[in-house]
Amino acid sequence: MTGSHTLGETEARVANRLSHMKLDFEAMAVSSNLFRAASAVRNHFERNVLSDSGLSWTAFVVLWVTWIWEPAETRDIAAEAGISKATLTGVLSTLEKMELVVRSRSTEDGRLVLVTLTKKGQNLMETLFPAFNRQEVEVVSPVPDNKRGDLADMLRAITAKIEG
Amino acid sequence: MTGSHTLGETEARVANRLSHMKLDFEAMAVSSNLFRAASAVRNHFERNVLSDSGLSWTAFVVLWVTWIWEPAETRDIAAEAGISKATLTGVLSTLEKMELVVRSRSTEDGRLVLVTLTKKGQNLMETLFPAFNRQEVEVVSPVPDNKRGDLADMLRAITAKIEG
DNA sequence: TCGAGATTGTTTGGATACGAACAATATAAA
DNA sequence: TTTATATTGTTCGTATCCAAACAATCTCGA
Numbered sequence: 001m002t003g004s005h006t007l008g009e010t011e012a013r014v015a016n017r018l019s020h021m022k023l024d025f026e027a028m029a030v031s032s033n034l035f036r037a038a039s040a041v042r043n044h045f046e047r048n049v050l051s052d053s054g055l056s057w058t059a060f061v062v063l064w065v066t067w068i069w070e071p072a073e074t075r076d077i078a079a080e081a082g083i084s085k086a087t088l089t090g091v092l093s094t095l096e097k098m099e100l101v102v103r104s105r106s107t108e109d110g111r112l113v114l115v116t117l118t119k120k121g122q123n124l125m126e127t128l129f130p131a132f133n134r135q136e137v138e139v140v141s142p143v144p145d146n147k148r149g150d151l152a153d154m155l156r157a158i159t160a161k162i163e164g
Numbered sequence: 165m166t167g168s169h170t171l172g173e174t175e176a177r178v179a180n181r182l183s184h185m186k187l188d189f190e191a192m193a194v195s196s197n198l199f200r201a202a203s204a205v206r207n208h209f210e211r212n213v214l215s216d217s218g219l220s221w222t223a224f225v226v227l228w229v230t231w232i233w234e235p236a237e238t239r240d241i242a243a244e245a246g247i248s249k250a251t252l253t254g255v256l257s258t259l260e261k262m263e264l265v266v267r268s269r270s271t272e273d274g275r276l277v278l279v280t281l282t283k284k285g286q287n288l289m290e291t292l293f294p295a296f297n298r299q300e301v302e303v304v305s306p307v308p309d310n311k312r313g314d315l316a317d318m319l320r321a322i323t324a325k326i327e328g
Numbered sequence: 329t330c331g332a333g334a335t336t337g338t339t340t341g342g343a344t345a346c347g348a349a350c351a352a353t354a355t356a357a358a
Numbered sequence: 359t360t361t362a363t364a365t366t367g368t369t370c371g372t373a374t375c376c377a378a379a380c381a382a383t384c385t386c387g388a
Binding site: 220239253273275276 | 365366367368369370376
């Protein structure tokens with residue numbers, strides 16, 4: 001535990017501090033635990049999987065999306081990675097400097113930039129992603145086998161509700 | 165939908181692209197949807213609740229933690245907000261410039277810095293947080309009533325496993 | 329053909345983000 | 359008391375991160 005307050009302590013304190021307001025505490029618990037979990041898992045991955053390769057979280061996500069959709073259009077990468085196109089410009093420059101990806105102009109549409117992985121980038125993902133997945137298994141392990149599908153579905157539903 | 169690929173499309177493509185590897189796709193689906201949902205919800209809150217007040221997401225979280233634990237020690241704020249102490253230093257300076265919080269040295273331990281909300285900060289949270297909670301309700305609405313407790317519990321379990 | 333409007337990636341400016349080094353303070357043992 | 363060790367918040371350097379302005383390119387109607 002990083003802080004000095006447990007999750008239970010915090011939620012109890014919150015309920016007490018805000019008892020005079022008309023609030024939906026269950027919705028608050030879901031939202032708050034969503035961010036806590038995402039943040040904890042991300043930090044865990046950064047420390048245990050990404051730190052050796054010198055990749056930031058976002059750089060890894062961009063690399064992963066490119067790996068899946070290669071050759072990938074930058075507008076799609078930004079959308080899939082959940083970052084702005086301005087941010088992507090900088091991250092792609094970093095990845096190019098590391099010689100993991102290559103940018104190229106589309107011949108069909110001069111506005112578009114296509115991104116592909118270098119051989120070095122492919123090799124990295126080929127070893128990095130299985131290691132990443134092993135940590136995913138570790139992280140999800142406290143959720144019972146037969147409830148993981150439900151969990152993914154509920155998270156999908158929340159995303160769809162917002163982006164839908 | 166922001167991007168041109170739906171969630172289903174992406175997951176199908178991923179399964180196909182990685183079919184030759186021995187991977188736990190269910191764990192991957194949970195982890196990937198966790199980040200997607202957290203990112204979507206955060207962006208939604210930033211646009212629909214925070215943008216008017218000029219607060220960044222992190223600034224809001226710091227303000228919220230301070231509101232709950234006031235007077236709050238910076239080491240606790242950083243842990244609760246899930247950011248480094250270096251980042252917190254900058255965010256607190258921003259919040260002080262906005263006259264929403266005040267820093268003060270602890271008289272019991274000269275190393276500690278205590279943070280309290282100004283009247284302006286209290287007033288802001290008094291109106292901002294209920295609005296925030298209304299959006300939380302909206303965001304969680306696609307999850308059936310009787311499953312929200314389960315969802316929060318599973319997310320809590322994941323966090324506890326990592327920080328445990 | 330041509331020009332107004334839309335789309336795309338980059339640049340700009342300012343805030344956030346972290347690790348590492350740092351100075352100040354506290355705690356422990358001798 | 360003194361010395362070594364630990365803890366805390368800040369500073370520094372560098373890498374994200376975004377909105378808004380921008381230049382290049384495309385589209386489509388006149």
